[in-house]
Amino acid sequence: MSRSTPLREVHEGLGATLTDFAGWLMPLRYGSESAEHNAVRTAAGLFDLSHMGEIFVTGPQGGEALDHALVGHLSVLEPGRARYTMICAADGGVLDDLIVYRLGAEEFLVVANASNYERVAAELTERSRGFQAEIDDRSDRYALIAVQGPRSQEILGALTDADLPGLKYYAGLPGTVAGFEALIARTGYTGEDGFELFVAGEDAVPLWQEITKAGADHGLRPAGLSARDTLRLEAGMPLYGNELNAGLTPFDAGLGRVVKFGKPGDFVGRAALSPLKDVPPRRRLTGLVARGRRVPRHGYPVVLLTDGTVVGEVTSGAPSQSLGKPIAMAYVDTNVSEGLAVDIRGSHEPVDVVDLPFYRRSM
Amino acid sequence: MSSIPEELSYTKEHEWVAGLDDGLTVTVGITAFAAEALGDVVFVQLPETGATVEAGDAIGEVESTKSVSDIYAPVTGEVVEVNQTVVDDPSLVNSDPYGEGWLFRVRMEGGPEDLLTSEEYTTVTSAES
Numbered sequence: 001m002s003r004s005t006p007l008r009e010v011h012e013g014l015g016a017t018l019t020d021f022a023g024w025l026m027p028l029r030y031g032s033e034s035a036e037h038n039a040v041r042t043a044a045g046l047f048d049l050s051h052m053g054e055i056f057v058t059g060p061q062g063g064e065a066l067d068h069a070l071v072g073h074l075s076v077l078e079p080g081r082a083r084y085t086m087i088c089a090a091d092g093g094v095l096d097d098l099i100v101y102r103l104g105a106e107e108f109l110v111v112a113n114a115s116n117y118e119r120v121a122a123e124l125t126e127r128s129r130g131f132q133a134e135i136d137d138r139s140d141r142y143a144l145i146a147v148q149g150p151r152s153q154e155i156l157g158a159l160t161d162a163d164l165p166g167l168k169y170y171a172g173l174p175g176t177v178a179g180f181e182a183l184i185a186r187t188g189y190t191g192e193d194g195f196e197l198f199v200a201g202e203d204a205v206p207l208w209q210e211i212t213k214a215g216a217d218h219g220l221r222p223a224g225l226s227a228r229d230t231l232r233l234e235a236g237m238p239l240y241g242n243e244l245n246a247g248l249t250p251f252d253a254g255l256g257r258v259v260k261f262g263k264p265g266d267f268v269g270r271a272a273l274s275p276l277k278d279v280p281p282r283r284r285l286t287g288l289v290a291r292g293r294r295v296p297r298h299g300y301p302v303v304l305l306t307d308g309t310v311v312g313e314v315t316s317g318a319p320s321q322s323l324g325k326p327i328a329m330a331y332v333d334t335n336v337s338e339g340l341a342v343d344i345r346g347s348h349e350p351v352d353v354v355d356l357p358f359y360r361r362s363m
Numbered sequence: 364m365s366s367i368p369e370e371l372s373y374t375k376e377h378e379w380v381a382g383l384d385d386g387l388t389v390t391v392g393i394t395a396f397a398a399e400a401l402g403d404v405v406f407v408q409l410p411e412t413g414a415t416v417e418a419g420d421a422i423g424e425v426e427s428t429k430s431v432s433d434i435y436a437p438v439t440g441e442v443v444e445v446n447q448t449v450v451d452d453p454s455l456v457n458s459d460p461y462g463e464g465w466l467f468r469v470r471m472e473g474g475p476e477d478l479l480t481s482e483e484y485t486t487v488t489s490a491e492s
Contacts, residue, residue, distance in 0.1 A: 028429070033403055226429055
């Protein structure tokens with residue numbers, strides 16, 4: 001049985017197509033996913049992300065515990081700021097990618113993917129032994145609502161006294177939105193400006209309705225996981241299970257910069273990761289644009305046009321609204337960059353290598 | 364509930380077949396139910412005009428944002444026309460699945476087999492939704 005977020009009935013009332021995602025019944029789309037994608041690029045979209053995990057870390061050594069458990073240096077994070085980081089296994093494999101917010105001197109919020117947060121909470125509990133730190137998985141009590149797109153600040157500004165213009169990217173502050181207590185964070189997964197609101201589960205429905213009203217004249221529309229996936233793909237952002245998994249290290253994924261060897265003390269994965277930092281990986285995460293109209297998808301082989309030699313594998317692919325062509329991310333051998341094709345169900349469809357991200361917002 | 368016109372025949376693979384009455388040439392498309400399930404259709408690959416197809420063969424594909432599905436020949440015969448308009452604008456499959464979004468026409472050789480009535484197809488869709 002799939003779990004439901006507090007907003008399930010709202011989605012059903014909006015005519016959403018619901019789908020199982022990581023054990024959660026989530027809106028895939030409400031109508032046309034292309035229209036939802038475009039709304040986020042040009043106006044704003046409203047997302048239910050309550051399936052994400054919220055794990056609180058408190059105590060005088062909360063930062064040190066996270067420094068030990070994660071690959072990032074979180075103890076130096078200023079209150080009110082956030083970092084993108086990862087939790088790795090002892091062998092260096094990525095167990096999840098995370099955003100960590102420092103809420104106060106002794107309080108952190110770790111946001112984990114729906115598919116992984118139970119494992120992450122268990123690992124954090126295990127790894128924080130010996131530190132004066134408490135791990136509390138509050139995922140079931142929190143809802144997460146995101147407003148993403150160039151008009152997000154205008155829309156939310158009408159509902160809050162919080163200083164949104166002063167809130168930097170990757171920062172978060174406590175406040176009230178439409179009268180509901182929320183952690184207001186300027187983060188997202190769409191490549192646009194936007195906000196993520198962490199609220200109590202029981203406030204999710206009325207808050208969603210207030211935001212919907214406030215956004216009515218600004219082109220805001222509800223957007224599902226399908227649009228979220230094409231938005232993040234255009235923005236070149238990794239998705240756990242596609243670009244990241246336990247068989248890959250942060251260096252394999254081209255994200256070695258998140259591993260902070262300079263921090264004090266040992267951390268889980270250091271011994272395995274340390275020798276890798278100067279070794280060029282065999283494959284590199286690469287942006288591909290198809291010349292034709294068929295779409296490269298997760299798991300399809302990347303091949304040489306000349307003789308069909310397999311030189312990589314697609315991790316994510318979709319038709320791109322912004323480019324008008326199919327796009328894909330793929331792990332491709334570092335010694336090839338042209339003459340490539342994707343094996344789309346037996347047919348070798350030519351692709352061009354481009355720099356990531358595919359889409360960058362103007363401003 | 365998506366529309367299932369009474370005058371058409373259907374397949375379990377969510378295609379509709381029109382024009383069986385004259386016993387010669389049929390028009391084939393994708394049902395509204397299937398179009399809704401697929402989401403925004405972005406690419407349609409159809410058989411060549413003149414191709415000989417056999418009922419049940421995969422002869423093309425329809426690709427949406429999230430998935431790709433085969434198109435099957437619902438009858439045996441020769442493809443006599445394909446809808447170039449839908450190839451150029453695949454969104455017609457979503458906006459007008461029983462009209463402008465038709466896919467191809469087949470001149471039948473032998474009678475149709477195993478097609479469903481609208482009532483039978485309604486049962487198929489209720490089981491899947």
